[in-house]
Amino acid sequence: MRAVRPAEMRDLDGVVALAESLGSGMTTLPADRIVLAEKIERSVASFLGQIDRNEAHYLLVLDDGDGTVLGTSALYPHVGLPYGFFSYKRLRLVQRSQAVDVSCNVEMLTLANDYTGTTEVGTLAIHPSLKGSGAGRLLARARYMLVAIRPDLFAPLLMGEMRGWQDEKGENPFWNAVGARFFSMDFATADRLSATRGADFIAELLPKHPIYIELLPEEARAVIGKPHPNSMPAMALLKSEGFRYEGYVDVFDAGPQMHCDRDQVATVARSRQALPTMLSPNAAPAATPHLVCNEDLIDFRVVMASAQVSGNEIALTAEATRALDAQTGTTLRWSPGSLDPAA
Structure with a gap:
């Protein structure tokens, strides 16, 4: 039976193979054996409580039942420390001159660190052969079950960011209009550095003054807050959990960033504790899908x-x-299999 569990070092080959199957664009799961080994090692230490909470992250894998890795998802408990988690916030500025009776209504992007210290949900990836199978939804919601059993490990606000729009050549118009003017590197390099080494170089090189959207090329304006087509399913999953978009975008590709209060995430809010019993053959026809986890962190x-x-x-x-490795008397936690409010 498929189950989501913490990544272990024995999963390295499987995680590398998964990353290779995804191609480029998944910067938090690069097809780099050394980087992925470090991610798994840090995750193992995090689950064991052997690492500072500001540096912890929790990497989950979908196990096919025989140890085969079919997908990943992750939680980053406190992002942006110590340099800050950078976003652009879309704001509207209204000005009026009484002398000439003219109004000015413009939009701008201002640099923001509002998500610094929040918990990021990310690294949601499944093997291409599993698209449409429900595996992505299971991996996504498994993260929230971890939050439900140990809310003390995570920030009061959860956020997630979507990969920004790109054309068929992999070009991002927003990067070409803004980021490329300040970073002496291409978009892929900057994005990879941000994911693997942190945000210190972003803090040093990004423009600190507001960017007037009207001054950007039309093609750059059009992609602000627009997700990559491959990110649409992940964005829909976030929306189903109660995440909302309020004008924050990634500083590189202007992909949308969304957030939700930790305790209001649908899977978390609707979860309950229960003791396991055996499902009898007579009751089986009335059984319905439920998301179920144990409450053992390790x-x-x-x-x-x-x-x-x-x-x-x-x-x-x-x-x-x-x-679930559930023993007699073990407390489990469940959440409805469907996020439909009527379920």
Whole structure:
């Protein structure tokens, strides 16, 4: 049975193979064995509580049941420290001259660090063969189940950023109009450096004054807040959880950045604790999909399984119980399989 669990060093070959299957563009999961080994090593230390919380990150993998890595997702508890997490915030400026009776209504992008210290959800990736299978939704929601069992490890605000729009040649008009003027490197290099070494060079090189949107080329204005087509499913998942877009965009490609209060994320808010029982054959026809996890940080497991909830008990199949490594008396946490408010 497929289950989401913390990444382990034995997963390195599988994570590298996954990254290679995705091609370029996934900067937080580069096809670089050394970088990925460091990510997994840090994640292992984070789950074990052996690393400072400001440097921790939690990398999850989707296990096919035989150790095969089918996908990843991650949580970065406190992003942007110590240099700041940089965004552009889209603002409107209205001015009026009484002397000539003329108004000026313009938009601008101002540099912001409002997301510094928040928890970022990211690195959502599945093998191309699994698109449309529900694997991406399972990996995405597994992150929120981790937040639900250990909210103390994460910031009160969660954010996620989408890859910005690119043309068929991989060009980003916003970068060409803004970033390329201040960084002596191409877009791919700057994006990769940001993901692998941090934001210190961004703080040093980005323009500090507002950028008037009307002064940008039309093609650059058109992509501000516009996600890459490949990011649309991930953006839809964020919206289904209650994340909202309020004008923040990535400083490189102007992709949208979204946020939600930690305790209001739908999967978190609707989750409940329960004790596991065996799902009887008679009850099986009435069982419905539920997202279920154990509450052990080190041996964290999440599955989507047919289950029936009654009071403080959740009836599961033997297969699901084994996948969760749930023992008698173990407390589990579940959330509805569907985020439909009526579910």
